[in-house]
Amino acid sequence: MRPRTPEKPLLEIPTPESKGTATVKSCILILTGLFPMLAFTGFANAATLQGSRPNIILVMTDDQGMGDLSCMGNEVVKTPHLDRFYARSTRFTDFHVSPTCAPTRSAIMSGRAPFKNGVTHTILQRERMALDTFTMPQALQNAGYKTGIFGKWHLGDEEAYLPGSRGFDEVLIHGAGGIGQVSLGDFPPNDENLYFDNVLLHNDTIVQTKGFCTDLFFQSGLAWIKKQHALGNPYFAYISLNAPHAPLVAPKEYTQRFLDLGYDQGTAGRYGMIENIDDNFGLLIEKLDQWNASENTLVIFMTDNGATHLNGQLHGKRVKHFNANLKGGKNSPNEGGSHVPAFWYWQGRLGEDIDIDALTAHVDLYKTFCDLAGVRLPANMQALDGRSLLPLLQDPKAEWPDRELFIHCGRWPDGKMQEFKFTKTAVRTDRWRFVNNLQLFDIPSDPGETIDVSESHPEVVTKLRQSFDRWWASVSPLMVNEGLQRVAPENQPLAIRYHKQLATSGIPEWAPDEI
Template sequence: MTWQRDFRFRLRNSTGLLAAAFLILTGSLIAADRPNVIVIMADDIGAEGLACYGSTIYTTPHLDQMAAEGVRFNNAYATPLCTPTRVMIMSGLYPNRTGYRSLIGKGKGIRLVPDIRTFAHDFRDAGYATAIAGKWQLGKFDEYPQQPVQHGFDEYCMWTWIYEGKKASRYYGPQIYREDTIINGAPEDFGPDDYREFVLDFIDRKKDEPFFFYFPMALVHSPFINPPALKERSESKFTDDLDKQTRAFGHMITYMDQVVGDILSKLKEHNLEENTLVLFTGDNGTHKSITSKLPDLDIKGGKGSMTEAGSRVPLLAWWPAKVKPGVRDEFFCLVDVLPTIQSIAGIELDREVDGMDLSHLIMGGEGTDRERVLINYGRGYFVREERFRLNQDGNLYDIPITSDASRYSETITTDAAHEADRNRLQAILDDFMAIEAQYDEKASSGGKKKQPSKM
């Protein structure tokens, strides 16, 4: 009968709708249980570059808000230069494990080898949408166009760095590589705006599913230029003795801060701040030509040097719904980012890494703290504890973390009373230096991978 056919049709249709609704609801619940993660890494900024770390001349209201509402790490460390930190943060492996100890070469065939697994691989395999924007500089896109995808990122919007033999602009008139396409910006176009818009659009499109975004920013690396807006805000705390270069650098910091603020606003627009962890950090210390100011202390940038100013970077963790605000004095090294964020996201780590899971410092609860920081850059090494730092050259620095004046003093001690500390740190440093790079040949020349170390 007609009514029976109609009833059966309506029943089948209702069952389908109920099933679909159940799947949508289940998917939403699963997504709600899986936090989004955004890792933002500024280029060339030491901890002294942010107001929340004591800067008296730079204006960073959005990052200050992140610090007030989240966790500010007082003792976070990177390597002193770009490439080793970028590989380290993505892989969770020390530079002397991967072979990427210094600035990556520009010769033919040089790239981040695909053998090295990154946090993007892990998040993508766990069902996350993954993306990257900004600065890659771990291989040329005209030689290896699929690098971001091969390293775990579904989508990308990158400064090209060097393309067809020419170095491109990262700022005005940028050259950008996006989804297999080269985009040459107009002279008035500002690259950081393109990267920002890509991040915001990605959040708009992926707001209903778990996502992972890695944002290695182009800012605030040299050349020091004035961005297209926020000049008055940036100059609000400038002193009369700042040179033109430092003023431009401060303007770039404020613009960078606004980009971060726009991302936080976008998350709030979609009510995603309740389910999104945002980390902000830097890849190394500030450029040596810049002198920043803390109360009663001027700090010359330490980029490229095995010093406190070369390696101490800002690290902020923001997740209003989950993170108890405060300042952490425990050590954190950027090698710890991968195991920490994957632990927070509930992603099982199926391999050994050098980094530690320090999620308890962000989320609260019990966990093992990092007792010391180990840094490798080029053929240099150091081990840093709460009071002392021992460098590979044998210099023992008495630089307690109790104040900025003491930590940045770079005071060398030869006091015989510290000989036991020297010997203890030397043994730790010797063990660290003994780590054999598994990828040295590929890192330097694109050759075959070495056999893994037995350590």
């Protein structure tokens, strides 16, 4: 990817006094003139969207929050390609995921609350998605779609849990929850070559790759997309990045600008990863246009949970990084943990520069994709918690009944599930966020959750407590991964597989086809 041009320093105000002033819609002003708006600005027709069978490209980044894009108000990181994409997208402005990685991924793949899939953590086998789940890619396969995943899976590393067994035709993934997490299940060599020249699983073969991980995942996805486009196959491409998850590592051409501005190495690495993502996303859009593939392709950009590394150093002084004025980040029950960007673009079919303010969530993608693809779901599958977003894509002001989204950070110590029932939890409705069974925030008037209004709204507190109790009772029997024994690093499934292949046939070098 091309290196970024150095720019003048942009200062951040040292904490704790710092309070951001930019809003999440500030880019409406700064984007004027950056992207030539197309003539189409109307809404989609739901009747034409139902069964319209677009190709679907879902790009999801890891640990990137609402404040990690320049179009969302960040004045340090530069994301011009995603800014232009934002400007012509239909945007879900109140879109929620889980506060951590694996739960969000299981919700997307299953259309149901993560705890119902047994996914209550990101490690210790509690990230394994229950095997009785009929996955979204399996549903799309049944409708004639080709399916591919490129990057992070994080829903189990044993053969039965891997994406090739869960509905994906093409697979290029690392193990565990992150590259280099060898003690938790990633391939042993990745402990020494973090994010560069990684050992990955390509379909049924462990391979040695070259280059920076984000570049590789995008290039591999694009090469596969190009092939499906040439063959005329409808496809679902899941470009599921591990960046900007720690360790905060990026190519030098992406980190140097931030070091020159005076930021610490961690901030430089993280922001460099984000700018690298932006360049790769720009390449994706460029290639779709070059291949005349944009008219039948829905492209979605989102993130898997709130931001990390919310503090850093600038010229040796502690600073608070921009977080879109939200409270909390990854692994938080507050808005900053679950409220993420969600930009949708389909040339000529979805409205451009449109905001949809309804309360939506990761569990809604399953039904939406199935409706678009014309999937006929089997009768004996799991009940889905989500809703189809097609009515909102037709009309952002369509009737959308209020709902209750249940958020729990999980991650309790072994055997402590019931003791942690109310630890780091929330119930979110269109208006309210009820946190830790105690605090109530009026989100439309107080998105930063600065004023607890529980005493003035006791009836709301009572109702949401009762709702949470019912939800907890419904999910507790389905947490099938609780109480499992810890697996030693040498006994992790992909470690065993790696050493076996190394001894029998070796680890071949692999690279994606040219794009």
